[in-house]
Amino acid sequence: MSRSRFLAAVLGVFAVVALAAPPAATAAPQQALVRTIYYDSSRAAELASTVDQAVQIWNAGVTSVKLVRGTGGITITTAQNGSAPGTASCVGCTRGQIYFYRNQITSSGASSLRVVVHEFGHILSLNHPSDIGNCAKVMAGGRCSNAQPSTAELAAVQRFWTGRVAAPAPAPFEGAVFAAA
Ligand SMILES: [Zn+2]
Numbered sequence: 001m002s003r004s005r006f007l008a009a010v011l012g013v014f015a016v017v018a019l020a021a022p023p024a025a026t027a028a029p030q031q032a033l034v035r036t037i038y039y040d041s042s043r044a045a046e047l048a049s050t051v052d053q054a055v056q057i058w059n060a061g062v063t064s065v066k067l068v069r070g071t072g073g074i075t076i077t078t079a080q081n082g083s084a085p086g087t088a089s090c091v092g093c094t095r096g097q098i099y100f101y102r103n104q105i106t107s108s109g110a111s112s113l114r115v116v117v118h119e120f121g122h123i124l125s126l127n128h129p130s131d132i133g134n135c136a137k138v139m140a141g142g143r144c145s146n147a148q149p150s151t152a153e154l155a156a157v158q159r160f161w162t163g164r165v166a167a168p169a170p171a172p173f174e175g176a177v178f179a180a181a
Contacts, residue, residue, distance in 0.1 A: 035065040035161045037094045037123065038073030045078040047100055047112065054116040057147060058124060061154040065124060065161035074098060074123055084174035085115045092125035092160060093168035108178035109143030115178065117147045125160035126153060127172050141177030 041051040055067040075097050082101030085108045089096040098119045105112050117138045126139045135144035137153060149157075 033163060034063065035094070035164075037065060037067050038070035039067055039076060040071050040073065041069070041076045043075065043077045044100070047076075047078045047116065050112050050116050051076055053113055054120050054147070057117055057149070058120055058157070061149055062124075062158045062161070064158050064163075067120070076100070078102065085110065085178045086119040087174055088119045088122035088171045090168040090171055091122050091127060093123060096123060096168070098123065104178070108141075110141065110178050111145040111147060113147040114138060114144055117149065118178075121149065121153065121157075122171055124157045126156060128177055132177055143178075 039051070039055065041048045044051050052069075055069075059067055073094055076099075077097065078100045080101065081103045082099060083104070084101065085104040086098060086100045088098050100112075100115065100119070105115055108115065118141065121139050129137055129140050131137070132140050133142035133144075134140040135142055135146045136150050138147060138149045139153060
């Protein structure tokens with residue numbers, strides 16, 4: 001085989017490979033950018049199913065960010081004793097930690113699902129409102145059972161993650177948010 005015929009044969013193979021490759025790049029620009037936040041609930045113990053419920057609530061309410069089970073993102077740990085029902089290590093972030101404390105969830109008077117939705121709310125960018133104890137807002141703590149974020153809370157999360165790269169902020173001090181009457 002001459003050098004030129006050999007090159008032609010090699011180029012022919014590349015052409016076939018190129019034709020066989022799926023046209024993935026052409027479809028991408030049509031889709032809106034959705035941020036993915038991975039969460040690992042393997043150390044959430046008995047709260048693992050509650051974590052999945054909380055994730056479903058947030059995923060059903062917003063489209064600009066999606067919580068997906070996996071590693072390398074938010075790790076969730078349930079422990080016995082702490083100073084608050086739950087803590088989140090950052091606000092508006094894709095990597096961090098959530099802790100839940102059994103003794104505080106029990107004494108808070110809040111439903112465990114509300115506590116879990118609340119801590120994910122911090123990860124998803126929400127801080128505490130001024131009207132602590134307002135059961136209509138999951139970020140308001142209080143002795144409440146409602147675990148459905150308000151329309152305004154969902155809208156704030158939707159806005160934060162729309163076309164935005166995560167810019168983590170320090171987590172707020174939980175203090176007596178859930179203990180407030
Ligand atoms: Zn909080």
